[in-house]
Amino acid sequence: MDPVKPSALTSHVRTFLLSPAYCGGKRARLLMSGSASFDLARRLQQPEGVPIGEAFAFISGLYFRGKLAYACAFTTSAFVITPSRGLLPLDAPVTLDLLAEFAAVQVDPTNTRYRQPLQRTVAQLATASSGDFVLLGSIATDKYVEVLLAYLGDRLYFPETFVGRGDMSRGGVMLRAARCGEELLYVRIANAVRRGARPPKLPMLR
16 A cells, blocks of 8 residues: 555544553653652652653653654644553553553553553544544554554555554654654555565764
8 A cells, every 4th residue: 555645644633642651661660769869750759750751752752752753743632552441542641650660561452451541542543533643652562553553444554655664763753753854654554565675774863
C-alpha cells in the first residue's frame, strides 16, 4: 500500500498512540529509587506525581524522547499505552506507586492485566473520536497492534519509515521530523508490510 500524506487522513487533529517505556530497567529503578535526588525523582515522590510523558522519556531515553517530541509537534491528541492502565493522556500524572505497578505487569497480549484495560480504553477512544490514529511504536510485533486493530481497523496507521528500523533509529527519525516540522508519511497497519530490510544508519544529530 502506498504511503499517504498526513493531510490525506480523515482528521487533521489525528490521535497518536505512543508505545510504553519499559519500567523494569536500570533507568526506571534509578528514577524510583528513594535515594535519588535529581529533580524528576524528587517530583515523582510527591503526591501529585509527574506527567507520564516526562517520566517515560527519562526511562526510555532517545526512543521515547523522539515519540514525545513528534507527538507534541504534530497533534494535540496523544495517549500513551501503559502496562496496566490502558491508554493514558500524554500529560496524565503518574506517581511512584503507579510506576512500580507498571514495572510489575508484562506487556503481553496474553496477559489480562495488560490486555483488558487496553481493550476498554481503546474501545472508548474509538467511539469518542471519528478521526484516524497513528501508532508510534513497534509494528513488527503484536504487543500493541493486535488489540488496536481489533477496535480501530482501517483508521490505524503507522509511519512508513518505521519498517526495518530498531527503537533508537525510530526515535532519531521522529526527533528529526519534529525539529524540521515535516510530518512523516503514514501507511495503514491493516495488511501492511510490517517487517523489512534495515535502512541505512541516520546521520548524527547535531
